[in-house]
Amino acid sequence: MAENAGGHGRLPAHFSAPGSASFTDFLGVAAPDLLPSRRRDLPAGIVDAPHGTTIVAVTHADGVVMAGDRRATMGNVIAQRDIEKVFPADEYSCVGIAGTAGLAIEMVRLFQVELEHYEKLEGAVLSLEGKANRLSTMIRGNLGMAMQGLAVVPLFAGYDLDMGAGRIFSYDVTGGRYEEHSFHSVGSGSVFARSALKKQFRDDVDEAQAVRLAVDALYDAADDDSATGGPDLTRRIFPIVMTVTADGLRKLTDDEVGAVVDAVVAERMTNPGG
């Protein structure tokens, strides 16, 4: 086993090497084959893999809300109808993924360990920008795969404890990091979701209104984009919604989201355009 490779069963020297508090750096020494960015020299060609679609984030007076639909597509097929694409990154931030689902989920897993690892080793939490920059590096590491059509484009949002506000960061496939104000959306349905948010967002929205805006925006995305899943009322499969405030991160329960979805759907019965 890799971690017991040292002489006489002793943990190898890199386990006790001082210095880096980054789990990714450590992984590069201890088990480099597990690093997503080490995969290179793949033959050219198209790989058919499930893709995740639309994620929206909306800031509000006390923090930020992130929501994602539940559909993964592979070509014209719905690969999964209840995939989860919004994840807690740590206690004060969350990350939503669009793009190749398999690679994105692996990236999120590594990102979660990275943040917690730093927190445990240093006894301090990374700044929100620090977290956003770590994610940037990981996306850049995936550039080779992106050039083969397997791009990962996350959306990162969290509560900045120093500034006392919710913040949103978007990325491009090269790892470019951009701070977004008020709201943002990524994925195939993002154009429609963003237009919906642009018309409805006000500076003074509270948390409940932000949740409503996010669910409304996902509904509009699903209305016009075939790769975005609308709320599935027969199976009661609803968007994943997370909220981050000064009290930390909270995932809304199915009942809470269900109530918002029912309200949105009821309104659309009389006014389909929203």
Added chain:
Amino acid sequence: MSTPFYMSPEQIMKDKSDYARKGIARGRSVLALQYADGILFVGENPSNALHKISEIYDRIAFAAVGKYNEFETLRLAGVRYADLRGYQYDRRDVTGRGLANAYAQSLGAIFTESSKPYEVELVVAEVGSTPADDQMYRLTYDGSVADEHGFVVMGGNSDPIASYVRERHDATAPLAQALQLAVAALVQPVADGTEARTIAGTDLEAAVLDRTRPRRAFKRLLDAPLEKLLEAKK
């Protein structure tokens, strides 16, 4: 060149053990004990930046006495070991037993191979879903492991503290009662007959592995909540 004189292996090991024991005995004690909702750690530590008690993984914590740089190295290795294993397999595959074994191997190798042994004593504790599933391992400088139940005392003056706790410990006691017992135990007079002392709340380092917490069971008890627990009526 002078002829190197012969030393028996027994003598070498004994000298190393004595050296390590002396180093450990100089430090203040740390106590780990079971209470109703998990495992409580209490130690006397005036610094609130240099910890003796730390989180390793979701349900696993680590407490140490002895030389700071040495147990800090072990803590670092433990966090890396746990995070690597959890990433490689699954979070549930990281166990206190696995970590205790890794530490035992490392400490044993250091004790036999290097001229200076580590002057440390550790507790690796894992909180389970029920009190019966809780695990506590005590590791000493030479790599020996002991599976402990109820409570563990480490560091200087551990005998009077252990006998004080043994008489009064109740694994089903609430947190406040367990904490008050631990603090009362830590101020037990040392063997040479010095009077009992008192410890200020600010000189206490305390943390729990609370089985009722969702994922990360480890939580430090700081400032106001700690004072409140110390003053709670029995």
